[in-house]
Amino acid sequence: MEILKIKGGRPLRGTVHISGAKNSAVALIPATLLADTPTVVENLPDIRDVHIYRELLERLGAKVRQDGSVMEVDTLNLTNVPLVNGNVKQLRASYYLMGALLGRFKEAVIGMPGGCNLGPRPIDQHLKGFEALGATVSYEQGAVRLAAERLVGCRIYLDVVSVGATINIMLAASRAEGQTVIENAAKEPEIIDVATILNAMGAKIKGAGTDVIRIYGMNALSGCRHPIIPDRIEAGTYMIAAAATKGDVTIDNVIPKHLEPISAKLREMGVTVEEKEDSLRVVGVDAIRPVDIKTLPYPGFPTDLQQPATALLTAADGTSIVTDNIYSSRFKHVDELRRMGAQIKVEGRSAVIEGATPLQGARVKATDLRAGAALVVAGLMAEGITEVTGVEHIDRGYEHLERKLNLLGAETWRIEERARSFLHQK
Numbered sequence: 492m493e494i495l496k497i498k499g500g501r502p503l504r505g506t507v508h509i510s511g512a513k514n515s516a517v518a519l520i521p522a523t524l525l526a527d528t529p530t531v532v533e534n535l536p537d538i539r540d541v542h543i544y545r546e547l548l549e550r551l552g553a554k555v556r557q558d559g560s561v562m563e564v565d566t567l568n569l570t571n572v573p574l575v576n577g578n579v580k581q582l583r584a585s586y587y588l589m590g591a592l593l594g595r596f597k598e599a600v601i602g603m604p605g606g607c608n609l610g611p612r613p614i615d616q617h618l619k620g621f622e623a624l625g626a627t628v629s630y631e632q633g634a635v636r637l638a639a640e641r642l643v644g645c646r647i648y649l650d651v652v653s654v655g656a657t658i659n660i661m662l663a664a665s666r667a668e669g670q671t672v673i674e675n676a677a678k679e680p681e682i683i684d685v686a687t688i689l690n691a692m693g694a695k696i697k698g699a700g701t702d703v704i705r706i707y708g709m710n711a712l713s714g715c716r717h718p719i720i721p722d723r724i725e726a727g728t729y730m731i732a733a734a735a736t737k738g739d740v741t742i743d744n745v746i747p748k749h750l751e752p753i754s755a756k757l758r759e760m761g762v763t764v765e766e767k768e769d770s771l772r773v774v775g776v777d778a779i780r781p782v783d784i785k786t787l788p789y790p791g792f793p794t795d796l797q798q799p800a801t802a803l804l805t806a807a808d809g810t811s812i813v814t815d816n817i818y819s820s821r822f823k824h825v826d827e828l829r830r831m832g833a834q835i836k837v838e839g840r841s842a843v844i845e846g847a848t849p850l851q852g853a854r855v856k857a858t859d860l861r862a863g864a865a866l867v868v869a870g871l872m873a874e875g876i877t878e879v880t881g882v883e884h885i886d887r888g889y890e891h892l893e894r895k896l897n898l899l900g901a902e903t904w905r906i907e908e909r910a911r912s913f914l915h916q917k
């Protein structure tokens with residue numbers, strides 16, 4: 492078992508380069524399956540979700556060549572094998588194989604997705620979209636079977652604003668006959684990234700980034716070259732870590748507009764955020780002010796930064812309330828933060844944080860990706876050494892985390908620990 496160790500108390504200083512966005516990468520990789528000729532995706536992050544997706548494509552017979560952050564996918568020998576168990580269960584975004592394979596083959600059998608356990612994460616809106624396009628949905632041994640004679644463009648109103656459903660319907664509809672309209676669509680930057688690659692392949696998608704998206708499907712799509720947008724959640728995590736350590740960090744290779752909700756909240760706390768064309772400088776202050784945060788779909792404050800923000804607010808002088816309007820039980824980090832000295836109560840879908848409480852290093856468990864990010868932020872703030880277990884969750888979404896943090900002056904390292912029960916037996 493791997494453990495991430497952090498010696499806290501050092502201000503982060505310097506420049507950190509942000510990688511390609513995880514949530515774009517895991518949609519763009521399956522999007523390549525829709526093209527009949529090779530597609531090249533650039534600026535891929537070196538993270539576990541991307542490694543797993545590469546294996547999934549190879550199981551489908553795609554030829555994948557990778558040189559660092561550049562991946563070429565050739566679908567010449569693609570076969571539509573059912574993917575029911577194994578890797579599909581290890582990430583959330585395996586659900587995009589449903590839309591991509593349905594679009595390409597008019598049929599798909601895909602196991603129910605995994606990913607972070609944040610409470611119930613249904614995919615009813617994805618399936619409603621596929622049905623509206625003409626697919627029948629059935630279930631077999633923990634997998635969803637989708638099958639259609641033809642996919643025909645239609646109007647779909649999403650009952651909840653869903654990133655995954657919006658992208659999944661775009662994938663399938665880009666190979667449907669005629670026009671599909673998605674109403675109440677999600678507006679996240681990753682959706683625009685997917686529309687951009689599909690348009691470069693020959694589809695015609697209009698309105699991505701607004702709540703009405705029109706997709707004019709094509710009989711065939713061809714390969715293209717596409718660079719992934721920067722990861723706004725990775726960037727936001729470093730912004731929070733800079734503020735949490737009272738540091739001075741330039742977050743490079745970002746689209747500042749994507750980070751406005753985080754910049755605004757940090758400024759409300761008294762932190763300085765300077766904006767340049769493709770970078771942000773965050774300068775911490777000795778005492779931050781308490782704030783309330785409510786997560787919302789983009790352009791609201793992202794749920795994926797709620798957990799790291801909670802760790803930061805333990806240093807605020809007063810009471811802060813963080814409410815997650817997207818996931819009702821995304822609070823598994825709270826118990827672990829308490830072990831480090833935080834005073835936080837969970838009330839319904841809110842965390843009430845009483846600050847300022849100094850944090851002490853402890854052994855804590857990352858139960859999901861951003862819980863892990865929250866514990867890393869807490870570890871950087873804490874006195875002494877923090878040991879974070881469950882590192883595999885963090886590796887799903889942060890490229891070279893220790894290397895990037897240590898370049899900023901942190902002291903973090905990873906150790907391999909033999910299972911405790913085994914040690915006790917000896």
Ligand SMILES: CC(=O)N[C@H]1[C@@H](OP(=O)(O)OP(=O)(O)OC[C@H]2O[C@@H](n3ccc(=O)[nH]c3=O)[C@H](O)[C@@H]2O)O[C@H](CO)[C@@H](O)[C@@H]1O
Pocket residue numbers: 514517583584611612613614615616617618651652653654655656677794795817818
């Ligand atoms: C791989 C990926 O991109 N993951 C992101 C994506 O997840 P994901 O695509 O799973 O999240 P959604 O945007 O779909 O979920 C938003 C809300 O809608 C609900 N819902 C969703 C679909 C559905 O069919 N029915 C339904 O009720 C969910 O339970 C949740 O409460 O967006 C989330 C919200 O920004 C982020 O936290 C995740 O990092």
Ligand SMILES: C=C(OP(=O)(O)O)C(=O)O
Pocket residue numbers: 513582583584605606607795860861888
């Ligand atoms: C919830 C997240 O990821 P996923 O949807 O892949 O589980 C996340 O990136 O914070």
